[in-house]
Amino acid sequence: MSTLTIRSLAELEQYNGQELGVSPYFAITQEQINQFAAATLDHQWIHTDAERARTESPFGGTIAHGYLTLSLLPYLWGQIVTMENLKMQVNYEIESLRFNQAVTVNSEVRLRARVASVKNLRGIAKAQIEVTLEIKDQKKPAYNGVVTFLYHFVE
Template sequence: MNKLTIRSLSELELHVGQELGVSEYHTITQAQINSFAAATLDYQWIHVDAERAATETPFKATIAHGYLTVSLLPYLWHQILSIENLKMQVNYEIEALRFNQAVTVDSQVRLRATLLSVKNLRGIAKARLEVTLEIKDQPKPAYTGIITFLYHFEA
C-alpha cells in the first residue's frame, strides 16, 4: 500500500477534492467486540452472545458495535495518510454519519477517504474528509460520514 505523506498545511491543500486512499482490511474479531463491550459497558446480546445471535438475529452471528467501527477511524486513517511536522492532531467533528449495514463478527473492513476541504485557521489546518467504511464482499458500506481533524503543524 502506498501511503500519502503530507509535511505542511500547503501540501495538504493540494489534495482538496481528491481521494486520499484506502486502508488495509482489518478483521473484526469476537475478542475485539467483547473488549469494546467491556470498555463501554455495552453488553447488548447481539454483540456478545454468539449462540443467541446465531438463532435470533437476521445476521446469524454477533455484530460489532457501531461505535466500535467508528473508533477504528484513527487506526485506519493512519494507514492512508502520514502527517509529518505535526505538533498535534485533534478529532474535531463527525457529521452526517450514517450506519448503512451491520458488521458481523469476522468481517473485514477498510476505510476509504476523500479530502473535501481544508481551511487555514491561523496556521491550524481544519481538514474535512468524506469517509466510507467498506465491508469486504458486501455492496453496502458499514457507514459513511464526514469527519473533521485539526492539524497543528510545526512552525
C-alpha cells in the same frame, strides 16, 4: 501498501477534493467485540452472545458495535495518510455520519477517504474528510460521513 505523507498545511491543501486512498482490510473478531463491550459497558446480546445471535438475530451471528467500527477510524486513517511535522492533531467534529449496515463478526473492513475541504484557520489546518467504511464482499458500506481534524503543523 505505502501511506501518503503530508508535512504541511500547503501540502494538505494540494489534496483538496481528492481521494487519498483506501486502507488495507482489517478483520473484526469476537475478541475485539467482547473487549469493546467490556470497555464501554455495552453487553447487548447482539454483540456478545454468539449462540443467541446465531439463532435469534437477523444477521446469523454477532455484530460489531457501530461505535467499535467508528473507533477504528483513526487507525485505518493512519494506514492511508501519515501526517508529519505536527505539533498536535485534534479530532474536531463528525457530521452526517450514517451507519448503513451491520458488520458481522469475522468481516473485513477498510476505510476509503477523500478530502472534502481544507481551510486555513490562522495557520491551523481544518480538514474535512469524507470517510466510508467498506465491508469486504458487500455493496453497502458499514458507514459513511464527514470527519473533521485540526492539524497544527510546525512551520
